Amino acid sequence: xxxxxxxxxGMTKFGRSEWSLMKLASVASLExxxxxxxxxxxxxxxxxxxxxxxxxxxxxxxxxxxxxxxALYPATAESVENGPASGASAFKVGVQAIGSGMAxxxxxxxxxxxxxxxxxxxxxxxxxxxxxxxxxxxxVTLPSLAGMFARLYMDRYGVExxxxxxxxxxxxENGTKNPYAHITQTVTMEGILTLPEAAVNNPPIAEPLxxxxxxxxxxxxAAVVLVSExxxxxxxxPKVRVAGIGQATDTHTVHEREDPTDLKSVxxxxxxxxxxxxxxxxxxxxxxxxxxxxxxxxxxxEAAGFFPKGEGHKALERGETKLGGKLPINPSGGLKAKxxxxxxxxxxxxxxxxxxxxxEAEGRQVEGxxxxxACNFGGFGNNVVATVLQxxxx
Amino acid sequence: xxxxxxxxxGMTKFGRSEWSLMKLASVASLExxxxxxxxxxxxxxxxxxxxxxxxxxxxxxxxxxxxxxxALYPATAESVENGPASGASAFKVGVQAIGSGMAxxxxxxxxxxxxxxxxxxxxxxxxxxxxxxxxxxxxVTLPSLAGMFARLYMDRYGVExxxxxxxxxxxxENGTKNPYAHITQTVTMEGILTLPEAAVNNPPIAEPLxxxxxxxxxxxxAAVVLVSExxxxxxxxPKVRVAGIGQATDTHTVHEREDPTDLKSVxxxxxxxxxxxxxxxxxxxxxxxxxxxxxxxxxxxEAAGFFPKGEGHKALERGETKLGGKLPINPSGGLKAKxxxxxxxxxxxxxxxxxxxxxEAEGRQVEGxxxxxACNFGGFGNNVVATVLQxxxx
Numbered sequence: 063x064x065x066x067x068x069x070x071x072g073m074t075k076f077g078r079s080e081w082s083l084m085k086l087a088s089v090a091s092l093e094x095x096x097x098x099x100x101x102x103x104x105x106x107x108x109x110x111x112x113x114x115x116x117x118x119x120x121x122x123x124x125x126x127x128x129x130x131x132x133a134l135y136p137a138t139a140e141s142v143e144n145g146p147a148s149g150a151s152a153f154k155v156g157v158q159a160i161g162s163g164m165a166x167x168x169x170x171x172x173x174x175x176x177x178x179x180x181x182x183x184x185x186x187x188x189x190x191x192x193x194x195x196x197x198x199x200x201x202v203t204l205p206s207l208a209g210m211f212a213r214l215y216m217d218r219y220g221v222e223x224x225x226x227x228x229x230x231x232x233x234x235e236n237g238t239k240n241p242y243a244h245i246t247q248t249v250t251m252e253g254i255l256t257l258p259e260a261a262v263n264n265p266p267i268a269e270p271l272x273x274x275x276x277x278x279x280x281x282x283x284a285a286v287v288l289v290s291e292x293x294x295x296x297x298x299x300p301k302v303r304v305a306g307i308g309q310a311t312d313t314h315t316v317h318e319r320e321d322p323t324d325l326k327s328v329x330x331x332x333x334x335x336x337x338x339x340x341x342x343x344x345x346x347x348x349x350x351x352x353x354x355x356x357x358x359x360x361x362x363x364e365a366a367g368f369f370p371k372g373e374g375h376k377a378l379e380r381g382e383t384k385l386g387g388k389l390p391i392n393p394s395g396g397l398k399a400k401x402x403x404x405x406x407x408x409x410x411x412x413x414x415x416x417x418x419x420x421x422e423a424e425g426r427q428v429e430g431x432x433x434x435x436a437c438n439f440g441g442f443g444n445n446v447v448a449t450v451l452q453x454x455x456x
Numbered sequence: 457x458x459x460x461x462x463x464x465x466g467m468t469k470f471g472r473s474e475w476s477l478m479k480l481a482s483v484a485s486l487e488x489x490x491x492x493x494x495x496x497x498x499x500x501x502x503x504x505x506x507x508x509x510x511x512x513x514x515x516x517x518x519x520x521x522x523x524x525x526x527a528l529y530p531a532t533a534e535s536v537e538n539g540p541a542s543g544a545s546a547f548k549v550g551v552q553a554i555g556s557g558m559a560x561x562x563x564x565x566x567x568x569x570x571x572x573x574x575x576x577x578x579x580x581x582x583x584x585x586x587x588x589x590x591x592x593x594x595x596v597t598l599p600s601l602a603g604m605f606a607r608l609y610m611d612r613y614g615v616e617x618x619x620x621x622x623x624x625x626x627x628x629e630n631g632t633k634n635p636y637a638h639i640t641q642t643v644t645m646e647g648i649l650t651l652p653e654a655a656v657n658n659p660p661i662a663e664p665l666x667x668x669x670x671x672x673x674x675x676x677x678a679a680v681v682l683v684s685e686x687x688x689x690x691x692x693x694p695k696v697r698v699a700g701i702g703q704a705t706d707t708h709t710v711h712e713r714e715d716p717t718d719l720k721s722v723x724x725x726x727x728x729x730x731x732x733x734x735x736x737x738x739x740x741x742x743x744x745x746x747x748x749x750x751x752x753x754x755x756x757x758e759a760a761g762f763f764p765k766g767e768g769h770k771a772l773e774r775g776e777t778k779l780g781g782k783l784p785i786n787p788s789g790g791l792k793a794k795x796x797x798x799x800x801x802x803x804x805x806x807x808x809x810x811x812x813x814x815x816e817a818e819g820r821q822v823e824g825x826x827x828x829x830a831c832n833f834g835g836f837g838n839n840v841v842a843t844v845l846q847x848x849x850x
Contacts, residue, residue, distance in 0.1 A: 063556045084588070116537075116584065117511040123539035123585035126839040130587070130708035136724050138703040139839055140538040140545040143510075145517035151534040155549050162457045162555030164701075190510065191517035193524070194478070307558075309532040314524035330530050445520040445533055 063161035067294035068302040068451065069287045070098025071416040073409075076282035076401030077244040078177050083119045087173040088131045090283035090406075094169065094413075095132075098287035099298055105287075106165035107138040111152035111172035112405035113145060114187050118176050128171060138165070145191040146354065147440025148172065149284070149408020150447035154307050156288045166290040172409030173283035184279050188404065191441050193314045205276060207316055207442040208355035209268030214323050215357055216270060219372035223270055227255045228378050229356035230274045233392050236385060237399025239426040240414075244280045244401030275356040280401030284410035300420045305341065305433075306450040308334025314444050328365035328437055331448040335435075336367070339450040343367035346450075347431040348418050349389060350411035352439035353396040359383075362437050363391060366448065385426055393418065393426045408438035412449060419453040457555035461688035462696040462845065463681045464492025465810040467803075470638040470676035470795030472571050477513045481567040482525045484677035484800075488563065488807075489526075492681035493692055499681075500559035501532040505546035505566035506799035507539060508581050512570050522565060532559070539585040540748065541834025542566065543678070543802020544841035548701050550682045560684040566803030567677035578673050582798065585835050587708045599670060601710055601836040602749035603662030608717050609751055610664060613766035617664055621649045622772050623750035624668045627786050630779060631793025633820040636804075638674045638795030669750040674795030678804035694814045699735065699827075700844040702728025708838050722759035722831055725842040729829075730761070733844040737761035740844075741825040742812050743783060744805035746833035747790040756831050757785060760842065779820055787812065787820045802832035806843060813847040 072093020074086050081089070087110065095105075110124040121127070125139030138159075144151035149172040156168040176184055185203050192198045192207075215221050230249055237243035254264040254274045264272045294301055310330035316322050336342055343366060351366070353359035360374040368389055369377045377383060383391040394400045394414040397407060415434035417423040434451045466487020468480050475483070481504065489499075504518040515521070519533030532553075538545035543566040550562040570578055579597050586592045586601075609615050624643055631637035648658040648668045658666045688695055704724035710716050730736055737760060745760070747753035754768040762783055763771045771777060777785040788794045788808040791801060809828035811817040828845045 063558060082588070113516055114510050116508050116581075117514070120511070120580075120584050121588055122507055122537060123835055123839065125538060126585070126705055126835050127587070127708055129705045130838065135706055136704035136721065138548075139705050140536050140542075140549070142534050142536055142549075143516060144519060144534040148534075154532075155534070155536075155552070158549070158552040158556040158558060161558065162552040164457060164552060164555065186514075187510075190514050191520070193521070194476070194515055310530035311520055311523045311533050312529055314521055327530065441517055441520050444524065445517065 064163055065291045066157045066160045066304045067289050068304065068416045069289045069294060069297050070094045071286045071413040072097050073242050073284035073413050074282050075242050076280040076403055079281035083115055083121060083173060083175045084127055084131050086175060086281065086283040087128050087171050090285040091128065091132060091169055091171045094285035094287050100167065103167050103293050105134045105137050105167050105169050107159050107168040108134060109152045109156045109168060109170045110141040111148040111409055112141050112174060113143055113148050114176065118179055118187060144445055145440040146404050147408055147438040147445055147447050148405045150438035150449060153409060153412060154309065154447060157304050157307060160288055160290050166293050168288045169285060170288060170409060171283060171285040172406035174403035174405040175281045176403060177279055177281050196315045204442065205268040205271065208357060209271045211322065212270050212357040215361060218323060221360060221375045224251065224255060225360065225375040225378060226275050226356040227251055229353060229359045230254065230398055232384055233353060233396040233398040236393050236426060237395025240395050240400060243395040243399050244278050245399045249274060271355055277354045277397035277402040280403045282401060282403035282406050284406045284413045286409060286412055286416060301454040302416050302419045303452050303454050305452040306335035306339030308332060308338065309447045312444045316442055325361055325365040325443050327443050327446040328362050331446045332366045335448040335450045339452065341433060341450060345433045346389060346435045347433050348393060348415065348428040349391050349435040350394060350414055351391055351437050353392060353398045354402060358439060359391060366435065366437055390428050393423065393428060411436040411438060415451050419451055458557055459685045460551045460554045460698045461683050462698065462810050463683045463688060463691050464488045465680045465807040466491050467636050467678035467807050468676050469636050470674040470797055473675035477509055477515060477567060477569045478521055478525050480569060480675065480677040481522050481565050484679040485522065485526060485563055485565045488679035488681050494561060497561050497687050499528045499531050499561050499563050501553050501562040502528060503546045503550045503562060503564045504535040505542040505803055506535050507537055507542050507568060508570065512573055512581060538839055539834040540798050541802055541832040541839055541841050542799045544832035544843060547803060547806060548703065548841060551698050551701060554682055554684050560687050562682045563679060564682060564803060565677060565679040566800035568797035568799040569675045570797060571673055571675050590709045598836065599662040599665060602751060603665045605716065606664050606751040609755060612717060615754060615769045618649060619754065619769040619772060620669050620750040621645055623747060623753045624648065624792055626778055627747060627790040627792040630787050630820060631789025634789050634794060637789040637793050638672050639793045643668055665749055671748045671791035671796040674797045676795060676797035676800050678800045678807045680803060680806055680810060695848040696810050696813045697846050697848050699846040700729040700733030702726060702732065703841045706838045710836055719755055719759040719837050721837050721840040722756050725840045726760045729842040729844045735827060735844060739827045740783060740829045741827050742787060742809065742822040743785050743829040744788060744808055745785055745831050747786060747792045748796060752833060753785060760829065760831055784822050787817065787822060805830040805832060809845050813845055
């Protein structure tokens with residue numbers, strides 16, 4: 063494959079927004095284009111990541127609409143959907159457009175405006191990715207799947223509710239350092255777990271998961287500009303190369319998996335991404351994991367190969383995944399604090415990592431980061447995309 | 457780009473279906489996989505083309521679901537949406553996956569199950585691709601845009617209602633020869649235009665377009681199997697190469713275009729596709745055009761370069777676009793008779809052309825066809841994908 067670089071990255075603040083879907087997408091795209099400083103080079107293609115605008119916003123053909131908003135005609139355009147991994151899937155599609163030689167500059171923009179629906183409708187909308195006959199009709203929701211997964215994980219590996227809380231505490235702390243984060247308040251072990259009022263402030267959602275184990279529902283957009291090597295050579299700024307991308311699917315329903323605690327798709331996707339990059343998990347300086355639920359950060363940190371199975375919560379307890387630790391995870395605040403506008407999330411992970419590799423993540427910079435890893439978790443682990451980025455010295 | 461071949465093609469009958477969305481997609485996919493006869497080669501990736509399942513069928517993440525239905529794990533999977541051009545966009549994404557060297561075998565499946573909603577809701581659903589602030593809120597629908605476009609075309613180029621009827625008559629006639637077509641009845645000039653009862657049988661939809669100028673609303677699925685050169689060499693059957701793909705966008709709203717009768721996106725997309733293929737419109741033996749409305753077949757036949765501007769209706773009148781004519785257009789029956797399950801349409805065009813190039817289009821075969829062209833028309837001409845296929849002699 064022809065080499066592909068990220069030349070620019072930008073996003074909107076995540077949270078509740080009064081902006082329209084297209085304004086969110088446009089603002090993030092313009093931030094990324096400004097960051098890339100393309101000069102004479104035109105945008106050849108636009109890939110929009112989005113999960114539910116057809117239903118939630120009654121709008122389709124977002125790719126064409128974004129081309130129009132930014133007057134990028136006759137650039138190619140389409141939308142890509144892969145549930146909560148829509149962002150990384152769209153990124154992969156953009157990478158392949160350049161990798162095939164059919165394009166030199168591709169804008170990948172993830173967007174979701176999902177706070178317009180109420181909580182129940184929102185939960186139902188996200189559950190539309192579950193199996194229609196084997197899960198959805200029985201009322202399975204994503205929090206319920208995560209709750210069952212967490213219970214199994216706790217039983218088998220000695221994970222306790224305090225470890226789940228540690229993920230929340232760390233990521234909320236990181237979120238306070240990210241001006242784009244949805245939630246910018248810190249939480250404490252006492253406030254969400256041990257004090258009597260914790261029972262009220264942090265009510266159960268799907269036991270053993272409580273409110274602060276779940277990411278918020280957010281509006282927002284994030285964008286990156288991908289370029290070919292020929293273009294990258296002529297642009298200013300540090301060079302961030304897409305070193306590896308891996309993707310793997312698993313059974314649609316969790317109960318069909320031989321070991322439901324084995325995130326096989328995370329494992330396979332990561333192995334492929336590292337193999338393509340010629341790197342190993344030990345080379346990674348900073349990672350963004352898909353902590354839609356706190357338990358997922360722990361489980362993914364193991365399946366990606368950073369820690370042995372069942373040891374992720376111990377590394378967390380030792381502080382290794384904090385900013386300043388051996389492997390900072392979710393310096394952006396993760397989905398937990400930064401927010402989770404579904405279609406935007408996978409792109410936003412790569413925006414944060416691009417900034418980290420360029421040394422531009424003010425206030426939460428992982429010093430000297432050269433290799434970064436992202437895990438975008440689709441379905442309940444039935445379609446995962448792993449990406450490895452690497453800073454190249456010019 | 458690495459060369460890409462179509463190794464197999466299959467589809468369901470279009471029309472009203474009792475099958476679920478996933479059954480439609482699975483059956484078409486299995487037909488295409490059976491046709492490809494892959495033997496030992498695994499499917500590396502799945503791309504699903506779909507416009508509105510999130511809204512119409514309350515289902516998302518169709519790519520992952522299809523992988524599960526066919527037990528293709530850990531194949532990569534995502535859905536691609538580009539309004540009525542979703543099919544060709546998904547095809548392009550599959551081509552680039554192989555073209556980049558990241559995959560050797562990719563299944564591209566287009567599917568739509570849209571007859572579950574009533575007519576008004578269906579029209580509203582398709583209109584969700586129009587500009588939210590400049591078109592949609594004023595009640596613009598696709599038939600209304602096509603009506604205004606037809607009126608302009610008639611005024612400027614001498615196209616008459618009888619020419620529009622000729623498209624319908626030809627495509628209905630072709631449809632009777634296609635066992636997969638939604639509509640398999642012939643129509644006559646008298647029946648839809650000149651007899652007194654035509655006023656009742658063929659009522660106006662958006663003047664000057666009447667019922668028989670509009671494609672039906674259909675359920676259905678279509679699939680093709682794409683392979684790399686290394687795989688193509690080891691498979692039986694004739695070799696159909698993806699010689700060229702071009703795509704171009706235009707302003708979202710039609711009224712912003714300098715000349716609203718100029719289908720610039722069709723023109724640019726076709727020029728790119730022919731240039732990539734090293735061929736010209738004169739080399740084409742058979743074409744599938746996007747006749748969602750009869751006027752579009754005439755206009756696209758000019759913009760694609762087959763006839764001079766304003767002359768398409770004359771070529772039609774001379775019978776050049778009939779089966780047996782100089783350039784048969786829509787031997788499948790087109791959207792007009794074959795049907796238009798939106799996400800499936802672009803793939804179905806390529807299914808028909810693959811069959812034609814392999815000499816397998818029984819009853820409607822264009823003898824000796826070597827080069828084929830498809831135009832998949834997204835939005836109201838604001839995002840068009842043109843594809844050129846070529847049969848290679850082994």
